[in-house]
Structure formats: C-alpha cells, structure tokens
Amino acid sequence: MSSNHSAEEKRPVRHKLEGPQKAIVSFILSVLLTLIAFATVASGGINTDFIYIILIGCAILQVFVQMAVWMHMKDRGHAYATVAILFGVFIVFTCVIMAEYWAWW
Known part of the structure; x- marks a missing residue:
C-alpha cells in the first residue's frame, strides 16, 4: 500500500x-x-x-x-403531492365550470 x-x-x-x-x-x-x-x-x-x-x-x-x-x-421527492394537488385543482375547476353552467341555464 x-x-x-x-x-x-x-x-x-x-x-x-x-x-x-x-x-x-x-x-x-x-x-x-x-x-x-x-x-x-x-x-x-x-x-x-x-x-x-x-x-x-x-x-x-x-x-x-x-x-x-x-x-x-x-424540493425533489414530492411528485405524489404535486400530482394530488394538481388533480384537486382540476376537480375544483371542473366543479366551478359545472356550477356556472347550472346556474346560468
């Protein structure tokens, strides 16, 4: 050595x-x-x-x-939380659009 x-x-x-x-x-x-x-x-x-x-x-x-x-x-390692938050935003956005159509028709 x-x-x-x-x-x-x-x-x-x-x-x-x-x-x-x-x-x-x-x-x-x-x-x-x-x-x-x-x-x-x-x-x-x-x-x-x-x-x-x-x-x-x-x-x-x-x-x-x-x-x-x-x-x-x-930070790295938060992919699951990010996908869950984005899915929640999509659901809320869809509900708001549906409520708008329901209220105006």
Whole structure:
C-alpha cells in the first residue's frame, strides 16, 4: 500500500444548508400580499372588477409562496403531492365550470 492516499481519496461533498433567509423573505412577502389584498378591499373607491383581479392575483402568488417555501414543494421527492394537488385543482375547476353552467341555464 502506498502512503499517498490523497490522490485516491475524494473530498466530501458539502451541501448548502438552507438558512432562515428564505423563510424570512417569504414570510414578509406573504404579509405584504395580505396587506395589499386588505388595503384593496378597505379602500372602497376602486372598481369591483379591479378588486377581484387584484385579490385573485394576490391569492395565486400567495399559494405559490406557501407551496414553494413552507410546504417544500420545490424540493425533489414530492411528485405524489404535486400530482394530488394538481388533480384537486382540476376537480375544483371542473366543479366551478359545472356550477356556472347550472346556474346560468
């Protein structure tokens, strides 16, 4: 055996640890989106169609922030949960469309 093992040994792989910075930024973003939605509704002088657009936009952004950071859906190994959530969205969307047709006919 040779005494020079440095050529044969591999350096250990260091994994980057996820610090609290992402959680703090996402928390601030969540609070900011909530305040925007509240301020839009509380102002009272804005057109209702514009209020709906802002509320839906804030809600969609809030969902992405919650799923990516707090539910860790951005990480690998969450394929089953992602498929289940997408299937649930499809079912809800189908129910809303069916309710619209039922109410208007």
